[in-house]
Amino acid sequence: MYKLMLAWRYLRTRYIALASIVSVTLGVATLVVVNSVMSGFTHEMHKRLHGILSDMELMSPGLGEIYEPRAHIEEIRRALDEDLEALSAVVRVPALLHQTVNGRMITQQIILMGIDDQTYSHVSDFTPYLLNEQNRKQPDFQLKKGGYDGRLGEVGWPYRTQKAEFEREQRRLLEEAYGSKVTQAQPEVKAEGQKESEFAFVPIPVSPPVLSTDDESGNPQQAAGDSVMPQGADPFKAVRESEHTQIFDPATQQHPGIILGMALANRKFRDPETGDVRDVYINVPGDDIQITLPTGGSPPRPTFALCTVVDFYESKMHEYDSTLAFMPLSELQKIRQMFGPDGEGTVSSIQIKLKPGADLEAAKEKLVAMFPPDIYPYQIQTWKDVQRPLLAAVQLEITILNILLFLIIAVAGFGILATFFMIVVEKTKDIGILKALGAPSRGVMSIFLSYGLSLGFVGAGAGIVLGLLFVSNINEIAGLVERLTGREVFDPTIYYFSEIPTIIDPFTVVWIAVGAMAIAVLASVLPARHAAKLHPVEALRYE
Amino acid sequence: MNKTALASQESTGKGRRQSVAYARGNLLTAKSKAPIIRAVDVYKTYQKGRLKVPVLRGVDFQVEQGEFSAIIGQSGSGKSTLLHLLGTLDVPDQGEVFFGEERIDNLKAIKRDRIRNQEVGMIFQFYHLLPELTTLENVLTPKMISTGAFRYLLNRRQYIERARMLLELVGLGHRLNHKPRELSGGEMQRTAIARALISDPTLLLADEPTGNLDSQTGKDIMDLLQRLNRDEGVTIVMVTHDNEIASQADSVVRLVEGRVQKSRNQAA
Numbered sequence: 142m143y144k145l146m147l148a149w150r151y152l153r154t155r156y157i158a159l160a161s162i163v164s165v166t167l168g169v170a171t172l173v174v175v176n177s178v179m180s181g182f183t184h185e186m187h188k189r190l191h192g193i194l195s196d197m198e199l200m201s202p203g204l205g206e207i208y209e210p211r212a213h214i215e216e217i218r219r220a221l222d223e224d225l226e227a228l229s230a231v232v233r234v235p236a237l238l239h240q241t242v243n244g245r246m247i248t249q250q251i252i253l254m255g256i257d258d259q260t261y262s263h264v265s266d267f268t269p270y271l272l273n274e275q276n277r278k279q280p281d282f283q284l285k286k287g288g289y290d291g292r293l294g295e296v297g298w299p300y301r302t303q304k305a306e307f308e309r310e311q312r313r314l315l316e317e318a319y320g321s322k323v324t325q326a327q328p329e330v331k332a333e334g335q336k337e338s339e340f341a342f343v344p345i346p347v348s349p350p351v352l353s354t355d356d357e358s359g360n361p362q363q364a365a366g367d368s369v370m371p372q373g374a375d376p377f378k379a380v381r382e383s384e385h386t387q388i389f390d391p392a393t394q395q396h397p398g399i400i401l402g403m404a405l406a407n408r409k410f411r412d413p414e415t416g417d418v419r420d421v422y423i424n425v426p427g428d429d430i431q432i433t434l435p436t437g438g439s440p441p442r443p444t445f446a447l448c449t450v451v452d453f454y455e456s457k458m459h460e461y462d463s464t465l466a467f468m469p470l471s472e473l474q475k476i477r478q479m480f481g482p483d484g485e486g487t488v489s490s491i492q493i494k495l496k497p498g499a500d501l502e503a504a505k506e507k508l509v510a511m512f513p514p515d516i517y518p519y520q521i522q523t524w525k526d527v528q529r530p531l532l533a534a535v536q537l538e539i540t541i542l543n544i545l546l547f548l549i550i551a552v553a554g555f556g557i558l559a560t561f562f563m564i565v566v567e568k569t570k571d572i573g574i575l576k577a578l579g580a581p582s583r584g585v586m587s588i589f590l591s592y593g594l595s596l597g598f599v600g601a602g603a604g605i606v607l608g609l610l611f612v613s614n615i616n617e618i619a620g621l622v623e624r625l626t627g628r629e630v631f632d633p634t635i636y637y638f639s640e641i642p643t644i645i646d647p648f649t650v651v652w653i654a655v656g657a658m659a660i661a662v663l664a665s666v667l668p669a670r671h672a673a674k675l676h677p678v679e680a681l682r683y684e
Numbered sequence: 685m686n687k688t689a690l691a692s693q694e695s696t697g698k699g700r701r702q703s704v705a706y707a708r709g710n711l712l713t714a715k716s717k718a719p720i721i722r723a724v725d726v727y728k729t730y731q732k733g734r735l736k737v738p739v740l741r742g743v744d745f746q747v748e749q750g751e752f753s754a755i756i757g758q759s760g761s762g763k764s765t766l767l768h769l770l771g772t773l774d775v776p777d778q779g780e781v782f783f784g785e786e787r788i789d790n791l792k793a794i795k796r797d798r799i800r801n802q803e804v805g806m807i808f809q810f811y812h813l814l815p816e817l818t819t820l821e822n823v824l825t826p827k828m829i830s831t832g833a834f835r836y837l838l839n840r841r842q843y844i845e846r847a848r849m850l851l852e853l854v855g856l857g858h859r860l861n862h863k864p865r866e867l868s869g870g871e872m873q874r875t876a877i878a879r880a881l882i883s884d885p886t887l888l889l890a891d892e893p894t895g896n897l898d899s900q901t902g903k904d905i906m907d908l909l910q911r912l913n914r915d916e917g918v919t920i921v922m923v924t925h926d927n928e929i930a931s932q933a934d935s936v937v938r939l940v941e942g943r944v945q946k947s948r949n950q951a952a
């Protein structure tokens with residue numbers, strides 16, 4: 142009884158002990174917050190990584206090809222049997238993406254994926270990340286009339302048609318004004334087109350159809366002849382137009398569809414005046430782009446293709462959004478001339494999704510047994526294998542952070558140690574009195590241990606409450622910090638998170654609390670033992 | 685010891701001592717001689733750096749049940765040291781201490797703690813109250829030590845009632861909720877006496893209970909102790925350096941140079 146009473150009295154009257162409580166509290170709160178945010182982050186990352194990468198894939202490394210994919214698929218189906226959920230063959234090829242910005246071509250390196258729109262979405266999260274609502278239901282590579290994400294403005298067919306007409310009109314004007322300066326044509330364009338404000342950029346007619354038109358009508362003499370003719374009296378015009386409709390009319394026709402990773406077309410930048418982050422689109426669905434890619438077979442030769450952007454893919458994982466582009470599998474096979482001797486299209490990877498709960502590693506072993514690496518030039522890897530370095534790095538980061546933060550609590554523990562030693566020294570006489578009245582050494586020891594435990598308990602309890610409050614209001618707090626410091630905590634030009642993801646794991650919270658209390662108790666062990674060992678007579682003589 | 689018989693005795697000093705002697709005489713015939721506490725040839729040496737300070741050098745000492753015994757001697761003669769040995773607060777370097785029939789100097793610490801808590805009441809030269817606790821709580825401390833939290837809370841009323849009664853007895857019924865620093869020396873000493881009595885001890889060891897008090901307060905305390913001895917039958921060993929006060933005891937033992945120089949004033 143006296144133990145509880147004295148521990149309580151000492152706790153109440155020793156304000157210095159409160160300092161230790163505060164440091165325990167802060168340490169615990171930080172641990173809770175950091176762990177919640179980190180696990181929110183990892184969870185989000187895992188989810189996305191796992192979603193984007195299928196569970197497992199059988200791939201031919203580099204530009205290698207898998208011949209007779211249908212036979213392979215049958216084999217895999219047989220091997221995995223029950224565990225198998227879905228399969229999809231894909232072609233993955235590094236490519237160069239050429240986009241035209243204000244008349245200038247920029248080239249980016251991409252990974253072009255040829256996917257089967259029927260099966261691909263069964264093996265990985267693909268559709269949820271598309272920006273067109275129809276594509277989100279069932280993706281195809283057709284440009285849509287509408288249903289695009291509001292951020293993009295008016296895109297799709299209406300935009301494409303308008304753009305094509307505008308370009309045609311511009312071309313016509315240029316042809317008419319041959320001899321006069323091109324700059325004169327520009328103000329007219331601006332005056333005429335409301336597009337500039339609408340799409341935030343001035344489309345410049347540089348798409349290949351324009352180039353080919355120039356080739357046809359590029360003869361200066363002929364053009365000069367045009368310019369002296371009265372308007373609308375171009376004798377070649379009708380022919381040319383009809384040729385175009387025959388060959389390709391950009392206003393109503395599209396090239397093979399391509400879905401670009403969002404970050405390939407989108408640039409985020411911070412407005413220097415307002416400080417707001419603004420989106421700028423190099424391309425929008427409806428624009429045409431050009432790609433350069435290697436053909437299949439060996440040796441590969443470069444080949445080119447014209448594609449129409451039909452949608453964007455936004456997984457919010459910058460790594461993917463800035464490198465991936467998707468095309469229909471059959472188109473890509475055609476472009477790359479990927480055909481086996483029997484005429485069946487080849488692929489570069491077969492992506493596999495397992496039934497929920499199926500053992501990933503066991504399935505991998507089965508496949509490895511079926512396609513032994515010493516016979517088949519294939520690589521069989523799970524999504525974890527692919528992301529191992531990243532996952533390992535994040536895990537390491539979490540571990541190190543936890544260690545560092547526990548060191549903070551350990552510092553608090555030393556605070557408790559020092560405080561308790563002070564109290565023991567200060568209370569030497571009281572301890573002597575208690576012992577003289579028959580308090581056993583264990584009892585005296587437990588006063589200080591329970592004192593330490595209650596410090597730990599109060600500190601950890603307050604820390605958990607504080608931490609949980611912080612976590613549940615973390616986005617508001619981030620907002621506040623942003624307003625106070627004028628700096629964005631979560632820079633959306635870097636992260637695609639607008640909200641900080643958090644997950645509170647009760648197990649972790651309990652673990653942190655127990656750890657903190659253990660540290661507090663451990664810190665009080667030495668002073669408690671010291672107190673217990675005091676000789677009653679000596680202690681009584683202490684002044 | 686028959687308390688009612690004792691209580692019915694007349695209370696003047698000499699008559700009382702005779703009656704005690706008489707009572708003890710009865711006891712002697714009933715049992716063999718029954719010393720409640722006994723020290724046999726005890727030695728205690730303190731080490732001060734490299735210097736050895738022999739304090740007790742073969743002390744033989746015993747007190748019988750119901751006796752009021754006084755230990756006198758010069759300052760530094762080892763009176764407190766002897767009392768600590770008797771009260772299991774310390775162990776002798778050599779020699780034996782018996783409580784009743786039981787040898788206590790070589791018992792396990794936990795048993796000695798129990799004896800100190802239940803059987804022996806200690807009153808210290810410098811009161812030694814816990815400064816954080818009130819008078820009432822200070823008196824209750826031995827009870828808190830001996831009982832677990834649950835049982836204590838269960839019997840709290842009863843314990844508090846007894847503590848209050850003891851504080852009334854020592855004349856501090858009006859100071860229950862004062863902290864020691866708000867008390868006078870005499871009040872602190874009386875609180876210490878109440879505390880020593882809370883566990884109903886059979887033996888009371890008092891180290892100069894009147895040492896720091898004025899003569900009137902000292903006399904009050906002495907009266908209290910004598911009343912306890914007479915009415916409650918508590919055996920008392922009291923250390924003092926005041927011959928006058930010692931003369932009120934049944935027996936007086938003089939410590940000189942770490943040895944006992946007996947002078948029973950009982951014989952007088």
Ligand SMILES: Nc1ncnc2c1ncn2[C@@H]1O[C@H](COP(=O)(O)OP(=O)(O)OP(=O)(O)O)[C@@H](O)[C@H]1O
Binds near residue numbers: 730757
């Ligand atoms: N812990 C100790 N270390 C060293 N010497 C000690 C210790 N305790 C007591 N002494 C010495 O032992 C001797 C006896 O001390 P003790 O307290 O028993 O004397 P006392 O007879 O009670 O004196 P007083 O009448 O002043 O209380 C003293 O000389 C003291 O210095």
Ligand SMILES: [Mg+2]
Binds near residue numbers: 763764765809891
């Ligand atoms: Mg003394």
